Amino acid sequence: MSSFLFAAAASKPHGGIGTLVALAVFILASGWIGVLANRAVHSGSFMKGFFLGNRGLGAWALALTATVQSGGTFMGFPSLVYTHGWIVALWIGSYMVVPITGFGILGKRLAQLSRRLGAITIPDFFRERFGSPALGLLASICILFYMSFMMIAQFKAGAIVMKLSWPGTESLAMSEEFSNYVLGAKHIEVFRAKKGVKPETIAKLEALQDKPFKDVSDLEGTLDSLLTPEELKAHKGAVVAAAAPIDWLYFAGLGIFTLTVVGYTMAGGFLAAVWTDLFQSVMMFFGVILLLVLALWRVGGLEVASVTAVQQTGPGFIYGPGYDPEGIGRQFLPLSLAISFFVLWVYSGLSSPAGMVRIMACDSTQTLRRSIYLLSIYNCFIYIPLIIICVCGRTLFPNLGGHSDEIVPLMALETTRDLPLSSFWAGLILAAPFGAIMATVSSYLVVISSGLVRDIYQRFIEPNASEGRLRFLSHAAMVVVGLVAVAANIQPVKYLQAMVVFSSTGTACTFLIPALMAAYWRRASVSGVLAAMFLGAGTALSLYSIGIFGLAGILGLPDNQLLGQVTSFRPYYLCGCDPIVWGLSISLIAGVAVSLCTPPPDARLISKLFDAQPAKA
Amino acid sequence: MPHIQEDPVLISARREALIVFACWVIAMTWSVSYCYLNGYITDPSLISDKKKVEVRQPAQPGGIPELWVDHGKGSQRVEFVLGFPSWIFWGVALPWWICTAFSLFFGAFIVRDEDLGLDPEAAAALEAAHV
Incomplete structure (x- = not known):
């Protein structure tokens, strides 16, 4: 063995009192921002203020919140780098174009049409654009379904970050089973x-x-x-x-996390979600940069880290299709999946309901333009540095085994160990994953409660409900959703990262093609958009059902369990491709074919949305 | 019959969307094909085989040890650029920086500023204020 190899960290580091203090400061700051947002939503109507921030989002708020991170960015993704090596750079590589695709493909038209239509939510947008309550209802149901999956998984992650920041907690595990x-x-x-x-x-x-x-x-x-x-x-x-095991720290973490995030979101609604998201994104930026510098300094450079990591693993750590720790011939990223993920991240970011509603809330096209600058620079300093940090992490912690999702917190604690106020610095870095999770949950709480109150209650049950009643129901919906998420996490849910991918795939297959048709195609009809939405969602769900319930053999399909990441919450990769490729293709074909076979939409409505409007005197 | 013009926001948005779409196609084609041709091991049995990895002492004292890997075509030295494996540098890192530069250019010179208009609630409020 070469003499240059570093000694791995002697023991797992753990949080100190400073870590807890840093996180407490972070929570208080988030709560304070919620209170500020509460004051700001009081102009205009409650619904537009609470669910759309009065269409006043500026560039910073839009850029750093619409298409950015979830809890998976700091947990699932680093775990994949640690486990499979450099190939994960290609897996996430499509984020190089996410800033322009996220704002440049749909942004301008979505912002304009939502104004002309007076739409506040995504189901509102589809309902008004096509004059179809059925379309609005289908959109609401799909959003509630996918967002619930994504949000419930995030609660577990939030609880575990709280738990591991507790002084002296030996187990840093964010993996599925973390106690004996x-x-x-x-x-x-x-x-x-x-x-x-x-x-x-x-x-x-x-x-x-x-x-x-x-x-x-x-x-x-x-x-x-x-x-x-x-x-x-x-x-x-x-x-x-x-x-x-009864994990009291986990339950305490779950309680504090839920109270914090539901509390500030109730206080300030959409604006609270966006402003805290912005604050948390800035924290993430500085956390990642600090960790990058400390990690590189600690291991002696990136090339040394790569050489050491390959020595500990095998050629797959530095070449595609990625290292296979089980040695059973798993191909993490074959060519078909490399192409699929270049589609997945770009189009799932573009068609996420939480992201689309923020674009609807932007104040001008200048904001969209500036958001592209900001997000391009921001992404550059997040994803590639995170990959470098985790390659360094493989050197310092060579044997994490099934606990590879601990790598970022472990690196935060280990690399700050020799600094003055070390646990405080570690806490600031740990605030990054915590912030990402809170931001995700908060924005989904807003989307889900707006779906329940605006798109279902106000549209179908009580169209003339008073503002006070809508306010009460919106708050009640958030509390109920929070309680459901807590109940679902008493036995912690599994497969966080897999659920993130499932939810992203599902929303993209459901909403991307309908949104493009709504924005750019005059001939798009209600039936066509319904078909695109229904068949896109159905394709993704079918392929996931085949994979999760192991139906491939029954259907006579070849087994492909050795493709992609290790999880039993996996889709069936038809012809080696992710369901997003099939979902989008079928959605597109169905949308175009059915639109062309059905009567054209109302000419007056189309003219209002596609033709230049005379200036008002 | 009066000539009806397309909405100017629609025209510019469609033009910009096509440019962005082309950028995504180019980025995907370059990154995936370059990485596949230069950074993939074709024999899956070699992926986890530690015996195929060899670390040699650097030619110059104090230098970084050299990494040699046999990925089916005999032992070859792994090349690094700025600390990245060279196929990652040329296939992902450099394109990422180029895309960032293009995004800045796109935002500054290609996206046209337009008036997005007012929603009905804001328009009514404005009208009431004028009255």
């Missing part, structure tokens, strides 16, 4: 007292007493080999539930 499963004496006593549990079963369970299992599958595997099929059928579920 242990069957204690008191659990066995409960089984002994139960009717119908045989003494020989109790004896077998006693053999497992106080033995730690690293995760649920470890425990289940042991039970499978120890108990008879009858015993397994009768008691396996109860034994696993009894042995599951």
Whole structure:
């Protein structure tokens, strides 16, 4: 072994009191911004102020919030770099054009049409553009479905960042199972007292007493080999539930996170989500740059880090299709998926309902233009540096195994270790992932509650509802959505990054082609747009269902489990391509074909939206 | 019958969207094809094989050790540019910087400023103020 190799970090670092203080300051600042936003939304009508910020977004707020990060940026993505190596640069490479595609393809027309139509939400936009309540309702249902998936997964991530910032927390795990499963004496006593549990079963369970299992599958595997099929059928579920750890810090983190984010979003609505998002994006920028400098300094340069990482892994770390830690022939990014991800990130950012509604809220085309400058520069300093940080991380922490999503927090704690006020600096860096998660949740809370209150309640149940009633219902919707997310996370949801990709794919397949048709095609008809939306969403959902439920064999399709990242929440990659490629293609064909086969839309409405309007005297 | 003109915002937005679309196609074609041709191992059995990696002492004392990898065509030295593996530099990093420069140019010189108009609520408020 070469002498230049660095000693890996001796032990896992953990947060200190300064980390907690930094995060507390961050939370208070976010709350304060929510209060400021609350004052600002009081001009104009409640709905336009609360859900669209009175169409007054400036360049900074638009650029750094519309198409930027989610919790996945600081957790899932770094974990992939750590696990598969440099190929992840190509996986995320399409972000090089996201600033111009995000604002340049739809931005100007969406902002203009939403004004002409008086649209406040995305379903509003489709309903008014095509004069079809059915289209608005379908858009609302799709948004509620996809956004709920994305948002619920983010709550878990937020809770875990809170947990790991607690002083002395040894486990930094953000992975699916982060505490040991242990069957204690008191659990066995409960089984002994139960009717119908045989003494020989109790004896077998006693053999497992106080033995730690690293995760649920470890425990289940042991039970499978120890108990008879009858015993397994009768008691396996109860034994696993009894042995599951009660993670008080996780629950405390979940509570604080939920109160914070629901609280400030209720206070200031859309503007609170956007302003805190902006503040958090700025924090992320400085956090990443600081971590980049510290990481490179610590390992002695990028080339050294790459050489060391390849030595610890294999050729796949520095070449495509990416390193396969299991050594089973997995291809993380074959050519077909490289093309797919160049489509996915660009068009999912462009057609995300949370992003589109922010474009509708921008104040002018100058803002769109300036947003392109700002986001181009911002992305340059986020994604490539994060890749470099994680390659350095592989050198410092060579054996994270299934806990690779800890890499950014670990690097923050490890590289600041020798600085004065080290834990405070680490806390500031940790605020970046926390901020990304809060920003995502906050913006989805606004989109979901506007979907429930504006697009369903006001449109279909009580069109003449008073402003006070709408305000009450909007706040109540946020509280209910927060409670549902907490309930869904009592048993932490799995597959955060996979859910991010699923939700992004689903929204792109549902909304991209309809939005393009609405903006640029006079001949687009209601039926055509309905077909594009329905078949795009249906294609993505079908391919995900085939993958998740393992239906490929039943349908006679070739197995492709060894493509892409390791997760059981995976789509079926038809011909090796991600569902987004098929979803968009079918949506486009259906939209065009059905529009051409159905009567053209109302000429007066089209003229209002596509022709120059006479200037008012 | 009076000649009806297309909305100027529609005209400029469509022109800009086509330019952006072309930029995405060029970026994808260059990045994916360059990386695939220069940075992929074609034999999947070599991906995780540590034996195919060799680190040689640098030619000059104090230099960075050289990384040699056998990816199916005999042992070859891995080239780095500014610390990046060269295929990542030419296939992703440099195009990213070029796209950033183009985005600045696009925002400054290609996107036309237009009047987006007022929504009905704002228009009514304005009208009421005039009355």
